[in-house]
């Protein structure tokens with residue numbers, strides 16, 4: 604991973620004009636794509652651990668290398684941290700086989716959150732907080748549907764828990780995410796620019812070291 608990174612460049616100058624209409628459509632027509640058998644197997648393993656430990660959960664979706672999940676697990680020893688990333692490579696440091704890792708209060712899965720979020724919702728896990736740290740920005744105007752708040756899965760994702768924290772280096776992503784969250788929850792959401800002293804994830808470190816502005820959107824309980 605490069606140590607320095609360039610700022611996000613986009614042909615969008617503000618919140619996408621189709622954001623609101625997209626969310627209204629997804630609220631009426633929920634996302635129903637069938638689960639892949641592969642996802643079911645991995646989720647089953649996680650679900651067994653969760654049921655045995657019977658503790659609240661923090662989700663770290665798109666956790667990359669798993670470092671942020673590891674940091675969270677050390678800071679919150681009475682909570683299970685579940686990190687999920689679909690990348691073939693990124694979780695290699697932790698996962699040796701079967702696309703799954705469990706030690707103490709840390710679970711890591713190599714899986715697609717689009718399946719896993721819906722399975723979590725059906726299993727009624729007690730999610731205390733959901734982190735989405737530095738998702739891929741997909742900054743071109745025609746890529747709105749690839750951003751989490753532009754994807755039909757968004758209402759399901761928001762339904763997982765009340766406390767959501769998104770961090771991004773692209774202000775428009777933060778503004779769109781905030782607006783989308785407020786449409787669904789009907790509650791005020793905060794957006795601020797943050798200065799980070801202790802980096803939570805490799806991308807946070809990379810962007811900070813490149814002197815980029817970082818933004819945080821936090822839902823209200």
Ligand SMILES: C[S@@+](CC[C@H](N)C(=O)[O-])C[C@H]1O[C@@H](n2cnc3c(N)ncnc32)[C@H](O)[C@@H]1O
Nearest residue numbers: 665666667688689690715716736737804805806
């Ligand atoms: C820009 S990286 C950020 C990684 C990490 N959160 C960090 O801050 O260092 C975005 C991550 O999201 C993951 N991702 C994107 N779409 C995903 C999906 N549908 N399911 C699981 N992971 C996904 C990618 O594989 C990638 O590792």
